[in-house]
Amino acid sequence: MPPILAEIAQLVVNGIMTGTILAVPAIGLTSIHAVLRFPNFAVASHATVGAFAGYVANVKLGLPVLPSVVLAFLVAGAVGVAADELVLKPFRAAGFITTAIASIALTIALENLVRFGFGNELRGYDLPIMRDWRLGGIRVGPQQLQNLAIAVAAMAALFAFLAFTRTGKAMRAVADNPMLASIKGINADVVARLVSFVGMGLAGLGGMLIGLDTTIDPLTGFRAILSVFAAAVVGGLGSIPGAVVGALTVGVGEELCLLFLSPDYRSAVGFTAILLVLTLRPRGILGQRAY
């Protein structure tokens, strides 16, 4: 394979890996938007909370990666429900812009709570050192593949939950038509708590997956939020399949931009993607289909 093609193939593979991981918190953001009708920027700090919960489980308690990832999901989900009930819910009556701004304040507060507890230094998970695999000139790390598998499994579980369970269908119903859902007897408060748990749980899981690939610090979620938000907007804010498509687009786009730009400008891809979509197709690639 000519070197330039090999480089492009490597970047596309990296982009798919990054995009799949990015899809997890993007699904969290878009699910919350679909049901509660506001962009919850606190996804950033919940990704950090999940990353640190996983760190405690993996490094301090010595648990393997898989149970640590589950714990990251559960802790971030629980914090998500508590934060929504105590902080964001009272703002919802004031409209989505006020609630979105409150979510920025919340994310700063949570991020600093993590900083207060763990400090600012970079931390890494306790992972075995493994040699990368080479497949036809393309390098893939075993840990990257495990992260990919965890992300795909989490998304498959979410899709199965939404497609086949009564509660999952009720969540979709509230996202689709909240007034009719209320008439049909679906308790919107219960669904709001559930979507906060699942959405922020996914953000936490995504935060740990990002950390498994690199390192973690209190800004882990903050650094990812632009790409996560871009993924959700590109796919269509409120659309779960859209978040997956958007995340893959942004992930591959961020990697391919390295052909022309310094890695310092990688986040420009997210900005550009948001600008292009809002200008050319404001409803996103897949529109606002909730599921």
Added chain:
Amino acid sequence: MTLLNVAGLVAGYSAADEILKGVDFAIEPGEIVGIIGPNGAGKSTLLKAIAGLLKPSRGSITLNDRPIAGHAPREISRMGVAYVPQENNIFPTMSVRENLEMGGYVDPAGTRGRIELAFGRFPVLAEKRRRAARTLSGGERQMLAMAMALMVEPEVLLLDEPSAGLSPVAAERLFESVIAINRDGVTIGMVEQNAREALSIAARAYILVDGRNHRTGRAADLAADPDIRRIFLGG
């Protein structure tokens, strides 16, 4: 015993904007009752207040002598009142079958059997059971909305302008379905802009004007009244 009774109902979208100014309304078991009147008379507001979407500021609403005013819509739905809004009455991205499942959300036991009953009553929905509800025609959407409401085997079915926006053929089919549902023992209260059709299928009717009762009586008598024919039925 009167099934649903509304007395002196005052309700609106805000305290300063009372649309219903003391409406009385009743439905006896097994009948179809029409509610007609000009735009802004408060017809849809009456149904929304009964369904719990609007909190009345005064007056009473009882179902089988049990007060239901002020309860949440889901509680009123559980008590046996099924309300079909005029618009946005389906879950558009969900399949026809999933819409029916959500229709029976408060009473999941027996949902499977009731879905088969709904498909038997509306064969067109059975043919499109896996299709997203947003792909249905206007008439099919209204049928789906009614089928969803019937999933809880309600004591009374409230329909808000079911024929609005439908072609004459689709509207005729829809009214045939309403009659068939009533023949199966379901009591129906129906707001309808097509006053002629409403009076032809209803046993009794209420005419509301400016948030107040204007006339009440047997639908056939109202349809034969020259004043009503001139004002509400176009001569």
